[in-house]
Amino acid sequence: MRISSATVNSHKSGMSLIEIMIAFAILVVSAFSISGLISFGHRGTEKDFRSVLAIQLLEEKLNLFLSTSFNKVSDEVMSGATKMNVDKTLFSGTTHEIQLGSITEGKTNYQVSATLEKIPVSFGVRPLEIDQSYEFAKVETYRFGALNNKLARFDGSNNGKNRYRVIKVTMMVKWTEPVVNVEKQIQAVSFLVDLES
Amino acid sequence: MNKRKGMAIVIVLSLSMFLLVLGLSYLRSVSQVSRSNPHRLKQVQAEFFARGIQKLAVLKFKALPADFYHAFRYKIEDEKTPRNKDLPVFSPAPMQDFVGAAGTVLQGEEDLSDPIPILNYTTEYRVNSSKKFDHDMIDIIVNVAMQDFSQSYRVTYDASRSLVLPTP
Numbered sequence: 049m050r051i052s053s054a055t056v057n058s059h060k061s062g063m064s065l066i067e068i069m070i071a072f073a074i075l076v077v078s079a080f081s082i083s084g085l086i087s088f089g090h091r092g093t094e095k096d097f098r099s100v101l102a103i104q105l106l107e108e109k110l111n112l113f114l115s116t117s118f119n120k121v122s123d124e125v126m127s128g129a130t131k132m133n134v135d136k137t138l139f140s141g142t143t144h145e146i147q148l149g150s151i152t153e154g155k156t157n158y159q160v161s162a163t164l165e166k167i168p169v170s171f172g173v174r175p176l177e178i179d180q181s182y183e184f185a186k187v188e189t190y191r192f193g194a195l196n197n198k199l200a201r202f203d204g205s206n207n208g209k210n211r212y213r214v215i216k217v218t219m220m221v222k223w224t225e226p227v228v229n230v231e232k233q234i235q236a237v238s239f240l241v242d243l244e245s
Numbered sequence: 246m247n248k249r250k251g252m253a254i255v256i257v258l259s260l261s262m263f264l265l266v267l268g269l270s271y272l273r274s275v276s277q278v279s280r281s282n283p284h285r286l287k288q289v290q291a292e293f294f295a296r297g298i299q300k301l302a303v304l305k306f307k308a309l310p311a312d313f314y315h316a317f318r319y320k321i322e323d324e325k326t327p328r329n330k331d332l333p334v335f336s337p338a339p340m341q342d343f344v345g346a347a348g349t350v351l352q353g354e355e356d357l358s359d360p361i362p363i364l365n366y367t368t369e370y371r372v373n374s375s376k377k378f379d380h381d382m383i384d385i386i387v388n389v390a391m392q393d394f395s396q397s398y399r400v401t402y403d404a405s406r407s408l409v410l411p412t413p
Contacts, residue, residue, distance in 0.1 A: 067251065067253050067254060068253055070253075070254055071253040071254050071256070071257040072257075074254065074257045074258065074261060075257045075260070075261065078257075078260075078261035078264060078265070079264070081265075081268075082264045082265065082267070082268045085268035085269070085271070085272060086268060086271060088272070089268075089271050089272050089275040092272075092275040092276070092278075092279060093275055093278070095279075096275075096278050096279055096282055099282045099286075100282065100285075103282075103285060103286055103289055106289065107289055107293075110293055114293075114296070114297075167357075169301065169304075169350055170350075171304075171305045171308065171309065171345070171350070172342060172345060172346075172349065173309050173312045173316075173339075173342060173343055174312070174316070174335070174339045174342045174343075175312060176311070176312065176315050187318050187319055187322040187329070187332060188329060188331040188332050188333070190315055190318075190319055190333070191333070192315075192316075192319075192335050192339045195342050199308075199309060199312075200305065200308040200309055202304075213304060214301065214304070216297075216357075217297075218360070234286055235290075235360055235361065236289055236290045236293045236294075236361065237290070237293065237294055237297070237358055237359075237360075237361045238293040238294060238296055238297035239297030239298070239300055239301060240297075240300075241297075241300035241301060241303070241304050242304070243300065243303055243304060243307060
């Protein structure tokens, strides 16, 4: 029996069907794994983007609050209250407008709110006891008394004469992470101080 | 001809390896951004808090300017070497009392930063005086410490003094 050389070559050369199928299976498995990895990364990027937007909102709203006059916030927003929560637009229609409450940035809805609290503050100092020997230019003549914490009090005492001059502003931004449905929030604190009077 | 057997698998495996490296490097860059976001939030929180404390320091200065200048002048004289023998000794120093003891409003008062996790903060005053123009520049420095993060924030105020003459 004679076998032609062409028949022998067709068995030996090129790739077998099994080899191609194994290679294809490996390619499919690896392609799915990589696409899963990229999709995971993309979800992470979107999550970070939502956090960045939240931080930007926090900065913007707190900056607006701190550039507002103390008396305007104290009289028009708090009007006698010592602590309150604000989650709606303030000073609407004016140049000082601060939009709070529900704000949509991109596909995400953020809830922005602020807690305002008048805080009592008193500063201590060793007052100078001035006698006949005192001269401003001669430090040797200075006589300091004992520490006194009542010379500068801004705590609403003395029938309101020592009025509050500091408002603690706590700004909060909340949003819900899609898919996992987890609520996230970030906060920052600063102080609105009456330096006008 | 036998050498060509199995080449498809080798090529596919190399391609898969390349894609894996590409995917992992992408994931690594994403995770680095994820790590930097909480750090950015800490920076924002520390900066806003420091700005608030700086305003409180200005309020104290505005409320008690004479006490500030006397305490500061005493501090400068007190720190000179050799020390002026005629200078009386006050302990604690008046300037130390002016900035406040630990736990007071300018020096790490507890609960003042709630709900922000600030571990500690301190406040300093410095004066850059220009006698020729009777003009002061007051530096207020607030140092804020949070977990894995600490930063100093400085603000300079122009504190020119003027004398109001009494009307006859």
